[in-house]
Amino acid sequence: MPEEEAVIYRGRIRMPYTWAVGETGSFFLTQLRDHARIWGTRCPQCRRTMVPPRRNCPRCLAKTHWLQLEPRGSLVTYTVVHYRHRIHPPQEPLIYGVIKLEGADTGLTHLLGEVDPADLRPGLLLEAVFKEPEQRRGHILDILYFRPREVTGS
């Protein structure tokens, strides 16, 4: 029997898509782009306000209505990522967080910036930092990241 050789075939899949975001996502993303506003959807039955927005409440299936949220909130959980891959946005350090926006009952997963990793803790007060208007293109990364915010008043 001849000597066995394991042949490895190197392939690559490049697959373009043109995903329709849908009417709910389209409103959300154009509001981000044109007004730097973050909108959530509210369920009329369980009264939960959720972001990212959904046409229907996942738990009641009821049709939701729009509610504008403040572009600020508090940190629920977070991680500092120590590896890099081309899927990652160019961000140093690379920090993910789940942020509960004021007025929302669910958290938005996004990036954190302008923060020392040593200062991260649950409950940290944050605000959204948007890209410059001419750079916004109707995309979740029109929000650059969330950063700690100064607490004024009281």
Place this chain on the structure above:
Amino acid sequence: MTNVAIVGAAQTPYRRRRDDASLAELVHEVTVAALADAGLEMGDIDNIVTVSNDFWDGRTISSMAVMDASGSSYAGGKNVSTVEGDGTFGLFYGAMRILSGVYRTTLVVAHSKGSEGDPMMITNSMFDYIYTRPLGLEFISSCALQARRYMDKYGLTEADFALVSVKNRRNALRNPYAQLAGELTVEEVLASPVLADPLKRHDLSPISDGAAAVILADSPVALRLGRKPVWLKGGAFCSEDHFLGDRDLAEAPALREASRRAFEMAGVTDPFREIDVVELYDACSYMELLWLEEMGFCPRGEGGTLIRSGETAPEGSLPVNPSGGVLSAHAVLVAGLARVIEVVLQLRGEAGPRQLGPKPVELGLAHGINGPCGQSHCVLVLGA
């Protein structure tokens, strides 16, 4: 109504890379071995459930690539259908086909090679393409968000999680199918490179290649075979919200509900006392503790106390992952079916060096997950 038994089981060893075998060859290897284990031939199998995922395999209708290898064309063709998700869900579906009364024997076969694609890109692709995927979140970083939340809510520590890695990698020393095995110390786990804090190298399961198959049969077929059947006493699966921010990641209500239903079906009222072995999906160290809480083996938030008590070691009163678990071999989709097979071997008394005892193993739990941070859970209660 009939009962469903597992009458045959086989798995490949799990390795970082299997250059010697294609996906179809892995499937053929375990199909033939599971038939031999059951004492059946392909002609005795009246339907097949394959378990695969197109992104991992790098093709569409990935099931089609392994149908020849699983016997789909045998003697004029068989009824084949496919589950895209963990192998436990494939088993559940295969069992329902027998319960329908239309089929008497089901081959369930799962395969995957983590080595051939790009796990970062593939697991990034489990997220929605509008809101989450562009952030670059993938398996490790999403699990890190869950681990952090779990620590913050209940006061667990990285050392608690490290104890799971120490236990399971040590258990794997007695499992020739495992990929990673060794004597680790808590200090070594804590000192291993941080990937996405609080998760470090030794908190994570490896990337693996492998396949596994089980053969299910109705009671008359199972009782006719010479081998002691393993009965499916209870089973359920449940899902919860997809978006991570919709959930409290320190809890898994879908697992709580799936466990409740599976235990009720199996007549289990005190799982800690009645279950002799648990094989669960510990893709990361912290998951073992969180999943045990939600299965009801300890109060919520007490997973750290449970691992520190030593009760989940092989010599404890509730051995968990005596095989080494997913932390020691993680062929995606296959890993849940591997949990089933490990429980089957324990119930038969055929687990070799990792056999529990001296008390006989009479009732076991096997568990699988699908989706980010355990979005859905399958719980199977198996008994001798």
